[in-house]
Amino acid sequence: xxxxxxxxxxxAVILTVFxxxxxxxxxxxxxxxxxxxxxxxxxxxxxxxxxxxxxxxxRSSIPVEVTKPQSTGGSANVDQEGRVALSKKPKQPQIxxxxxxxxPLRQQLAYTFPYDVEGKFPAYIWQTWKYTPSSGDFQEExxxxxxxxxxxxxxxxxxxxxxxxxxxxxxxxxxxxxxVQEAYDALPAAVLKADFFRYxxxxxxxxxxxxxxxxxxxxxxxxVPTEVPRTSYGLVVGIEADPDRPDWHDWYxxxxxxxxxxxxxxxxxPVLVDIVATITEETLRRKKAGELDMKHMKSVVEFTxxxxxxDSIFKFFNNPDYFDMSTSKGNITWQQFTGITQAKKxxxxxxxxxxxxxxxxxxxxxxxxxxxxxxxxxTFEGTWKPESERHIxxxx
Numbered sequence: 001x002x003x004x005x006x007x008x009x010x011x012a013v014i015l016t017v018f019x020x021x022x023x024x025x026x027x028x029x030x031x032x033x034x035x036x037x038x039x040x041x042x043x044x045x046x047x048x049x050x051x052x053x054x055x056x057x058x059r060s061s062i063p064v065e066v067t068k069p070q071s072t073g074g075s076a077n078v079d080q081e082g083r084v085a086l087s088k089k090p091k092q093p094q095i096x097x098x099x100x101x102x103x104p105l106r107q108q109l110a111y112t113f114p115y116d117v118e119g120k121f122p123a124y125i126w127q128t129w130k131y132t133p134s135s136g137d138f139q140e141e142x143x144x145x146x147x148x149x150x151x152x153x154x155x156x157x158x159x160x161x162x163x164x165x166x167x168x169x170x171x172x173x174x175x176x177x178x179x180v181q182e183a184y185d186a187l188p189a190a191v192l193k194a195d196f197f198r199y200x201x202x203x204x205x206x207x208x209x210x211x212x213x214x215x216x217x218x219x220x221x222x223x224v225p226t227e228v229p230r231t232s233y234g235l236v237v238g239i240e241a242d243p244d245r246p247d248w249h250d251w252y253x254x255x256x257x258x259x260x261x262x263x264x265x266x267x268x269x270p271v272l273v274d275i276v277a278t279i280t281e282e283t284l285r286r287k288k289a290g291e292l293d294m295k296h297m298k299s300v301v302e303f304t305x306x307x308x309x310x311d312s313i314f315k316f317f318n319n320p321d322y323f324d325m326s327t328s329k330g331n332i333t334w335q336q337f338t339g340i341t342q343a344k345k346x347x348x349x350x351x352x353x354x355x356x357x358x359x360x361x362x363x364x365x366x367x368x369x370x371x372x373x374x375x376x377x378x379t380f381e382g383t384w385k386p387e388s389e390r391h392i393x394x395x396x
Contacts, residue, residue: 101176106277108177113203115268117348118231121220122267124207125149125158128194132160145215145379149208152219160212163190166197173204180276183283187304188292195304198260199275206267214261215377217359223264223375224343224350234266235349237313238357238375240306242338242364253307256334259357260309261378270322271349275312279304317346339365341373 095103095111103111131138133146150158161169167184174180180200187193198209208220223236240259241252248255265272282303286292301307316322317332337344337351344351352375355367359374369377 105177105179105280106273109180109203109273109276110268110270112174112176113268113273115234115266115270115273117234117266119234119266121230121264122206123153123156124205125153125156126198126201126205126207126209127158127160127212128162128166128197129160129212130162132162142213145213148216149210152216156207161197161201163193166193170197170200174200179284180280183280183287186283186287186292188294189300191300192304195260195300196276196279198263199272199279202263202265202267203269203272203276204267206265208262208264210263210376211261211378213379215379216375217369217377218375220264220375223352223356228343228345228350233345233348233350235269235271236264236352237349238262238352239337239340239354240358242354244338244364253301254310254334256310256337257306258310258313258351259378260306262357262376269348270319271312271316274315275309278308278312313349316349323347341365 101108127146127149129138133143146160150156170184171181184193184196184200187196201207202209210216224230224233237258239256240261241254241257243252243255283292286296291297297303299305299307314332332346336346340351340353341355342353343356344353353373354361354364355371355373356375357378358364358366359371359377360366360369367374
C-alpha cells in the first residue's frame, strides 16, 4: 500500500530525474554571423520596421544579420574588399492583386517571384527553338548538343520550348502582370523574343537556360567549387568576352561582357527582376512612341542581349540595396574580372572565367574545350561577329 511518506519519496525521485535530464539536454549549435553595423538603411524600432515591411518589396530596408560571403578562389576577390551581401530578407506580407497592380513594375515582379538565396537550384533545363527535337525539321547538326544536356543531367526536366508554346507559358506565369505579356507580344523580331524569354523563364521558375546550339561539357553540379555552399549564391554567369586590345569597342559593347547563352539561377533573383523590368519598360515606351522598329533600335546586343545583361549585373553589384557599401573601396567594374581563371563570388553571384562558357575561341585567354574549366561549348557563328554586324535579323 502506498503511504503518504512513500508518495513523497517517489515524487522527489521523479522531480530529480526530470531536472537532471533537462540540464543535460544539448543546446542548439550557434551560427557565426557578421553584424552589419553600417547598414545603408537606418535601424528603426520594431514598429518602424513593421511599417517598412508593409510598405512593399523594398525588403533590403530592414537591417539584418548575414553570413559574410565566402571566397571562391580568384584574385582580388571582391568580398575581401569590404562588401557584405544583404542576402537575408524578411518575408513580405500578402498583398491583394488590386493593390499589387498599383505598385511599380519591379515591386510587382519581386513580389510575384520571391527570391530565396538559401533555396535549391531548380532541376530545369530550358531551351528555345522553332522546332522540338522530335520534329523532322529540327537541325540534325544540333541534336548532339541538345542531347548532351539530358545525358549529363539525367534527373533534370529538359524542355525545348517552341515560339508558340513560349507565348502560352508567359501568359501563364505573368498572368498578374499584363505589361510583361504586352511587351513580349510587341517585340518585332524573333531574336528579341528569344532573349526576353530566357530572362522571363528563369525569373519565374529558375534552373538553367542554354541556347540550342550549346553543348554541355560538364554537369552543372561541377560548375562551382564544392567548398562554396549552394545556399550562398543564386546566380551563375560566365564571361563572354575579355578583349584586352585598343579596338575592343569595335567588337564588343562592354570591356567585360557576360554571356547569356547559358545562365543558371534560382527563381526571383534581383538581376532578373531588373532586366525583365528594363526590357518591359523600354519596349512599351518605344511602342507608345512608334519607335519599336529597326530604324530606331541600335542593336539586339544593347536592347535585349549581352550588353544589357552585363549592365544589369554590374548595376546589381553596385546597388546599396543589396550590399553594405560602407567599407567599399569603390564601384565594382570590369577591372575586378579581367583575366580571372577561377570562379569568383560577388555577394550571391558566381562569375566563371571566360574558359568556362567560351572555350575554344582562341583569344582573350580562353582555354580549349578540353580544359578542366570548360563547362559548355557555344558554337553559334553570329556570336563572334563585330557589334556593328549584330543587328535585329541575326537569328531569324
